[in-house]
Amino acid sequence: MNPAHNQLKNDRLLRALRREPVDATPVWLMRQAGRYLPEYRASRARAGSFLALAKTPELACEVTLQPLERFDLDAAIIFSDILTIPDAMGLELHFVDGEGPKFARPIKTVSDIDRLGVPDPETELRYVMDALRVTRSALGGRVPLIGFSGSPWTLACYMVEGGGSETFSLIKAMAWNEPAALHRLLAINTAAVIAYLSAQRAAGAQALMVFDTWGGILTPAQYTQFSLPYLERIAAELQRGDGPDRTPLILFGRGNQAHLEALAASGAEGIGVDWTCDLAEARSRTGGHVALQGNLDPGALFANPAALRAEVGRVLASFGEGPGHVFNLGHGIAQTVDPDNVGVLVDAVHALSRARTATASVSLG
Amino acid sequence: MNPAHNQLKNDRLLRALRREPVDATPVWLMRQAGRYLPEYRASRARAGSFLALAKTPELACEVTLQPLERFDLDAAIIFSDILTIPDAMGLELHFVDGEGPKFARPIKTVSDIDRLGVPDPETELRYVMDALRVTRSALGGRVPLIGFSGSPWTLACYMVEGGGSETFSLIKAMAWNEPAALHRLLAINTAAVIAYLSAQRAAGAQALMVFDTWGGILTPAQYTQFSLPYLERIAAELQRGDGPDRTPLILFGRGNQAHLEALAASGAEGIGVDWTCDLAEARSRTGGHVALQGNLDPGALFANPAALRAEVGRVLASFGEGPGHVFNLGHGIAQTVDPDNVGVLVDAVHALSRARTATASVSLG
Numbered sequence: 001m002n003p004a005h006n007q008l009k010n011d012r013l014l015r016a017l018r019r020e021p022v023d024a025t026p027v028w029l030m031r032q033a034g035r036y037l038p039e040y041r042a043s044r045a046r047a048g049s050f051l052a053l054a055k056t057p058e059l060a061c062e063v064t065l066q067p068l069e070r071f072d073l074d075a076a077i078i079f080s081d082i083l084t085i086p087d088a089m090g091l092e093l094h095f096v097d098g099e100g101p102k103f104a105r106p107i108k109t110v111s112d113i114d115r116l117g118v119p120d121p122e123t124e125l126r127y128v129m130d131a132l133r134v135t136r137s138a139l140g141g142r143v144p145l146i147g148f149s150g151s152p153w154t155l156a157c158y159m160v161e162g163g164g165s166e167t168f169s170l171i172k173a174m175a176w177n178e179p180a181a182l183h184r185l186l187a188i189n190t191a192a193v194i195a196y197l198s199a200q201r202a203a204g205a206q207a208l209m210v211f212d213t214w215g216g217i218l219t220p221a222q223y224t225q226f227s228l229p230y231l232e233r234i235a236a237e238l239q240r241g242d243g244p245d246r247t248p249l250i251l252f253g254r255g256n257q258a259h260l261e262a263l264a265a266s267g268a269e270g271i272g273v274d275w276t277c278d279l280a281e282a283r284s285r286t287g288g289h290v291a292l293q294g295n296l297d298p299g300a301l302f303a304n305p306a307a308l309r310a311e312v313g314r315v316l317a318s319f320g321e322g323p324g325h326v327f328n329l330g331h332g333i334a335q336t337v338d339p340d341n342v343g344v345l346v347d348a349v350h351a352l353s354r355a356r357t358a359t360a361s362v363s364l365g
Numbered sequence: 366m367n368p369a370h371n372q373l374k375n376d377r378l379l380r381a382l383r384r385e386p387v388d389a390t391p392v393w394l395m396r397q398a399g400r401y402l403p404e405y406r407a408s409r410a411r412a413g414s415f416l417a418l419a420k421t422p423e424l425a426c427e428v429t430l431q432p433l434e435r436f437d438l439d440a441a442i443i444f445s446d447i448l449t450i451p452d453a454m455g456l457e458l459h460f461v462d463g464e465g466p467k468f469a470r471p472i473k474t475v476s477d478i479d480r481l482g483v484p485d486p487e488t489e490l491r492y493v494m495d496a497l498r499v500t501r502s503a504l505g506g507r508v509p510l511i512g513f514s515g516s517p518w519t520l521a522c523y524m525v526e527g528g529g530s531e532t533f534s535l536i537k538a539m540a541w542n543e544p545a546a547l548h549r550l551l552a553i554n555t556a557a558v559i560a561y562l563s564a565q566r567a568a569g570a571q572a573l574m575v576f577d578t579w580g581g582i583l584t585p586a587q588y589t590q591f592s593l594p595y596l597e598r599i600a601a602e603l604q605r606g607d608g609p610d611r612t613p614l615i616l617f618g619r620g621n622q623a624h625l626e627a628l629a630a631s632g633a634e635g636i637g638v639d640w641t642c643d644l645a646e647a648r649s650r651t652g653g654h655v656a657l658q659g660n661l662d663p664g665a666l667f668a669n670p671a672a673l674r675a676e677v678g679r680v681l682a683s684f685g686e687g688p689g690h691v692f693n694l695g696h697g698i699a700q701t702v703d704p705d706n707v708g709v710l711v712d713a714v715h716a717l718s719r720a721r722t723a724t725a726s727v728s729l730g
Contacts, residue, residue, distance in 0.1 A: 167663070167664065167667075168664055169667045169701060170667075172662070172664030172665070173664075173668060175664075176664075176667070176668030176669070176673070177668055177672055217641075217664075218641075218662075219641065219643075219662050220643045221643075222662075255620075257622070257623075258622075258642075276623065277623075278584075278586075297583075297584050297587075299538075299582075300537070300541065302532075302534040302535075302541070303537070304541070304542050307541035307542055308541070314586065336534060
């Protein structure tokens with residue numbers, strides 16, 4: 001179903017995720033289409049709301065492409081939200097200014113879980129599939145298009161808390177008091193994520209990513225109960241082709257450092273790490289079995305250009321020589337970032353990684 | 366200056382921090398005097414505000430003692446705030462409901478840093494010293510009294526951001542763009558923390574703790590530049606006596622897992638860790654050179670009593686046999702916690718650790 005990757009004009013991302021040599025380290029940025037861009041704010045104002053933007057395929061395509069017009073990015077990521085699945089399950093996602101995502105009908109009882117079904121992506125999440133098709137066509141093979149979802153655990157956090165939380169008291173109470181019910185919820189979410197990512201692949205996504213934003217709030221023991229097994233199930237069961245046309249899967253998690261060995265053994269092609277993790281250590285602990293994605297501190301975008309370039313160089317050096325690095329931030333771009341600094345970052349990744357490769361060749365030659 | 370510790374009726378905390386055997390694992394809880402207690406809310410309502418409570422020694426003593434009336438805690442921690450030092454420097458601390466601490470006059474320019482002086486604890490922070498004296502006397506040797514401060518880096522975060530932050534863009538910009546100015550700020554903060562903790566010891570504090578709440582927002586490389594060296598300086602330069610009368614120092618940091626070896630080598634007697642760190646691993650990496658304080662997930666206080674007891678047992682087991690464990694949460698108590706569950710926790714720590722000690726003796730004997 002998935003059109004061949006070899007029609008891509010820029011396949012650095014896919015090569016790096018296959019741990020093949022690249023001429024320069026590929027770079028894209030979490031939340032690269034977002035509020036730090038004035039053209040995004042204009043599109044959003046015209047659409048009326050974040051959700052109208054995300055749910056109208058032509059507008060989602062428009063904002064997905066905006067950062068590519070400004071910056072020499074090596075991938076596009078479809079403009080969407082990590083919480084589309086619970087919205088399609090009937091929890092009714094909305095956004096309150098300054099408070100982030102909210103569900104009108106959160107999970108309050110065990111029987112709420114038993115009423116949940118796995119949404120059919122081509123009907124209940126058709127707007128995402130249409131956005132992928134429109135955007136894939138508009139990209140014309142310029143760079144690969146990334147599709148994504150929240151992780152089963154992270155979806156469950158929002159579904160039970162009804163939104164963001166400081167204490168996560170409701171989901172933690174469920175984890176301790178009703179673990180069987182939570183496992184049922186996580187199993188439903190996992191089936192939904194697999195169906196959703198599979199459909200995104202069929203609709204044109206050339207790489208797939210799972211955001212486990214809240215895995216890091218768990219103790220290591222609870223992570224291995226409530227987050228890791230479901231990420232492993234996704235990596236094992238998501239059919240994504242073979243050989244050079246295999247669609248790579250990236251598992252990103254904030255605070256996932258304690259679990260890098262397990263994540264690397266999951267079968268996912270890439271592991272995304274946040275900026276509190278040293279890439280040299282992450283690479284050594286994952287033994288070269290996966291590509292690593294990350295991990296510039298998003299705060300470095302508040303540095304001046306010289307300091308930002310130096311920090312980009314430090315991140316590249318911490319990964320070291322050899323293939324398998326996708327440059328990214330360790331978390332999404334903050335909305336107060338100066339767009340010019342994003343350009344400095346992207347150009348520095350390419351220039352400094354080319355220079356490193358050249359130096360390595362000279363020293364080897 | 367510091368009255369002898371051997372007049373204590375319960376010296377489990379100090380014994381554990383010296384890694385001496387104890388009959389039961391000592392337990393106290395960060396934010397044990399706080400809003401989850403109705404009697405605290407009543408005291409605060411009478412005082413009019415958090416700061417009035419903290420700045421009136423008799424009221425600070427009253428709320429410090431409240432949790433000891435309810436629970437079999439092994440330590441009192443003086444009711445105060447981590448941000449008293451910058452307040453005394455003239456930044457004017459205040460609290461906005463629902464938004465946390467704010468400074469009326471944050472650090473905005475490099476020249477603001479050059480105007481800062483080290484407060485004299487017995488004049489500008491006299492209310493803290495008086496609160497310690499009154500409370501130490503009121504405790505009558507029942508349990509030891511802990512004094513504390515924010516860490517130099519954590520103080521700097523609040524001083525530059527003017528309050529809490531999601532992105533820490535101002536302090537991060539300073540770290541990258543004006544590192545020399547930030548180091549001057551951190552040096553002043555360090556001198557102030559040393560003077561402050563030294564005075565707290567003289568006023569009766571029997572253990573001292575530094576809260577590095579925001580060390581974990583730094584990359585490992587920046588932590589070793591901007592947080593660790595100042596914690597090391599405190600541990601090295603703070604005069605705290607020798608032998609059995611030595612006043613132990615505990616360095617707590619959220620997200621400090623990457624730096625446990627360095628922290629253990631600092632000379633501090635105890636290292637506090639959050640709940641995302643496995644105590645067995647922390648103990649192995651710190652090589653038994655320090656006591657460890659922690660690390661129950663504060664979310665476990667939302668579990669039912671049986672699940673809470675099981676989780677207390679898991680934390681005790683993760684530390685394992687032998688001395689050097691101070692039981693605590695990995696972060697402060699949330700204000701929506703049921704006080705009865707705090708009693709369940711405290712009693713479970715004592716009962717389960719006594720049972721473990723008995724089993725170990727039997728299996729050894």
